Amino acid sequence: MTLTSDTVSREFGSGCIILSAKSGAVTQFVDSSNPCRKFLLESGRQQWHSSAEHSWGSGHIITENSAGRWNVHSPLPGHSTEGLYSEFRPLPQLSLQITRSFGSSIVERFRFTNTSNAPLSIRGLGIQVPMADVYDDAETSLAENVNAHIFTGGSWSWAIAQPMSGRGNLLGLIVREGELWSYSLESRNQSNSSNIRGHFVLNVTDLAHNPASFGGQPEIKLLPNESYQLTWEIAWFDNISQFIAATKPPAEFSSFSARTESSILVLNSTIPPQTKSPHLQIERTSDGFALSSTKHGTYSVDIGNARTEVNFHLPLQELVRRRCHYILQYQRSLDREGLLSYAFVPVNTTTFLTQTTNGWSDWTDGSERIAMPVLLQLAAMRGWIDGPSIDPVLESWSSFARSHLLNENFMPRRGSQDNWSGPRLYDMPWLAQFFNDRYRWHGRSKDLDVAFKILERAFCLGVGGFLAIHLSETVLAVIKSLELAGQEDRSCQLSTQLVDCAMHFANMGDRIPRHEVNYEQSIVAPLLNLFIDAYTLTKREIFLSRLKQSLPWLLSFGGPQPHARLHGVSIRHWDGFWFGCNRQWGDVFPHYWSTLTSTVLLRMPRKLRTAETDRIAEAILRSNTANYQSDGSATCAFVMPSTVDGRAAHVEDPLANDQDWHLVMWLRLLDENIIQLD
Structure with missing residues (x-):
């Protein structure tokens, strides 16, 4: 044990905990x-982090007629280097005792007692558990953040x-007594914009x-x-794996998302699963229980005092067909004149009113909306x-x-009304996809x-130093088309540029440049x-060597949560603001760009693929079907936390x-015959 003035x-286990000498916090x-490695936020490093309001173990309580907070950075009379015993009065009628004990692990107890003469x-x-989930530059994030x-x-x-590097020890917190029924985000x-995830509650x-x-x-009720x-x-x-075993799961699930009319098996559970939904069927089997549904949707499942969520989705062909019909019916701008009437635009699925750009680049009729004509074309090509x-x-x-999306020099615009921003490199592979598919x-x-x-x-504009989504896959597809068309010069040109781009990033190591966000899964994929x-x-x-080295970076974005919206799905925490109408x-969760992880895991050379990486890839593909409804409508963002800065969430944005990517x-x-249609 090392003692300083502050x-x-x-020590505990293979690491240590740093405590305030004054308060024990x-x-x-x-x-x-x-x-x-920084596992917790630090006020000197993250200026928005308040070590008082958001310190580990601080919190809030709300009753039917009062509310209060407690702050563990206040001087605590009972703390010592051997443990912690402290008392708070977050409300006049309620006391809180916090104890902490040390061993190979740390055990913290929060005991709330009704000290009044009336029920509470x-x-x-x-x-509060202020884990340091922030995006600094890539080099810092990989070396220091979680x-x-x-x-x-x-x-x-x-x-x-x-x-974030995917390498090194994990810090795990496991509830041993009591329950947690949701989480919230503050700040x-x-x-703070897109480079921080916020404070966890x-x-x-x-x-x-x-x-x-x-x-x-x-x-x-107390x-x-x-x-x-x-x-x-x-x-x-x-x-x-070691962490999940330590959580002592009450059951094992064969998967968390599956096609309708198939089954999800619940194994090693001594308690029968239960659900409040009439659309989820639960049947006992010889080795456990089988969950099934003929209705597309997500369903809560309880096993005793434990709860999770499963997802059943329409077969892919039917889901795509319904989505395409919805796009054609509701997401065209037929009220506009000329060629503008052929654009595809966002729509409010509650009112069916298309969303005008309103000077907001993520609501234009270009950029990410290019997914709609690309999807329609791929569906038509497959019949x-x-x-x-x-x-x-x-x-x-x-x-x-x-x-309206390209000028005479093939420079892109973010939309037909975008007259003020420069070319966006992200849009260029998406446009090239569409035109290559028309050629095919x-x-x-x-x-x-x-x-x-x-x-x-795009290469003239610098895409060779920019990790544009779908760039390499699109270039490879166009190379193939050029070769079949006998255009060897053009094919060789793109091949050389693609390899030069890859060598550029191979030589950069972990010094990946920032894009629209400092660092994120959709840069690494x-x-x-x-x-x-x-x-x-x-x-x-x-x-191949750089692929092996960087793969853990990608996998670390997705967690092992036993939940249909979370299992293997990469973290993303800003698109409800940029792309939704609730802002x-x-x-x-799930976010469609998490599917990029599936493309990596399934496109890797066969010698790098494993049964586990294939399983994660499939889980991500299926989990994202939760973003579509059975009528073909969709949401751009299911904001997962129960609340964000005190505002209710855990809801689909209507836009x-x-x-559709x-x-x-x-x-x-x-x-590409990488997977088969189920």
């Missing part, structure tokens, strides 16, 4: 094998702080803010002198929708794109010419797809906007 350090956890109803109770994976399943609740607003209940979230929030106790254990773990009737619509969209469908050289010139212009495609073209070992920050990527994997 802090004390106490937790200020940091340190992994002895990597002392630079607790309707909100949350505890991804926080949270699962609040009642008595089956836990949280992991996992190094998530436009002041683990909720025993959030009934006061959002009664229906996470399958329903309980009311905690009689006079009665107590409620929450106990959790904090320890170091070598890997995810899933009627090609002869849809082709004139796509031909008109092609003319719209040439006139009709064999017209003019479409292939446009696809090539878009990519040629294009990097890995770039290495995959450069290896396909050249068989150079450097690309709400906070975790979006159908950019989510998930279906596009799934169809691409089918077209």
Whole structure:
């Protein structure tokens, strides 16, 4: 144990905890094998982090007629280097005792006691755990920051702080007594924007803010002198598997998302699963229980005091067909004149009113909305929708794109009304996809010419130093088309540029440049797809080596939560604000760009793929079907937390906007014969 003037350090397991010498409050956890890793936020490093309001173990309580907070950074009379015993009075009628004990792990207990002569109803109770899930530059993020994976399943609740590098010890928190029924985020607003995830609040209940979230929030009733106790254990773990075993799951699920009319098996459960939904069937089998549904949707499942969620989705072909019909019926701008009437735009699925741009670049008729004509074309090419009737619509969209999304030099605009921003490199591979697919469908050289010139212009604009989503896959597809068309010079040009781009990033190591966000999963996934495609073209070992080195970075974004919206799905926490009409920050689960991880895992060389990576890829593909309804409507963002800055969330944004890239990527994997249609 090391003592300084301000802090004390106490070892446990393979690391230590840093405590305030004055109050006993937790200020940091340190992994002895990597002392630079920051598992908790630090006020000196993150200026928006308040060590008082948001310190580890601080919290809030709401009753039927009062509310209060407690702050563990206040001087505590009972703390010592051997443990902690402290008392608070967050409300006049309620006392809180916090104890902490040390061993190979740390055990913290929060005991809430009704000290009044009348019954007390607790309707909100949350505890702060400020894990350092922030995006600095890539090099710093990989070396020092963590991804926080949270699962609040009642008595089956836990949280992991996992190094963003995917390597090194994990810090795990496991509930051993009591329940957590939801989580919230604080400090998530436009002041902090997209590079921070915010402050985490683990909720025993959030009934006061959002009664229906996470399958329903309980009311905690305490009689006079009665107590409620929450106990959790904090320890170091070598890997995810070791952590999951330590959580002692009440059951094992064969999967969390599945096609309708198939089954999800629940094994090793001594308690029969239960659900409040009449659409979810539960049947006992010889070795457990089988969950099934013929109705597309997500369903809460309880196993005793534990809860999770499963997802059943329409068969892919039927889901795509219904989505395409919805797009054609509701997401065209037929009120506008000329070619503008052929654009595809966001729509409010509650009112069916299309969303005008309003000067907001993520609501334009270009950029991410390009997914809609790409999806329609892929579906028509597969015969899933009627090609002869849809082709004139796509031909008109092609003319719209040439006139309003590209200038004469093939430089893109974010939309027909975007007259103020410069070219966006992200948009160029998406436009090239569309025109290459038209060539594949009709064999017209003019479409292939446009696809090539878009990519040629993209490299002139610097895309070779930018990890644009779908860049390498699109370049590889256009190379194949050029070769089949006998255009060897152009094919060689793009091949050289793609390999040069891959070599550029291979030489950069972990010094990945920032894009629209400092660092994120949708930067790492294009990097890995770039290495995959450069290896396909050249068989150079450097690309295979860099792929192996970087793969843990990608996998660390997705957690092992036993939940349909979370299992394997990468963290993303800003698109409700940028793409939705509710303009709400906070975790979006599942987010369609999480499907990029599936493309990497399934496109990797066969010698790198495993049964586990294939399983994760399938889980992500299926989980994203939760973003569509059975009528073909969709949401661009399901904001997961119960509340964000005190505002109720855990809700779908009404805007159908950019989510269709998930279906596009799934169809691409089918077209490349990487997976089979189930």
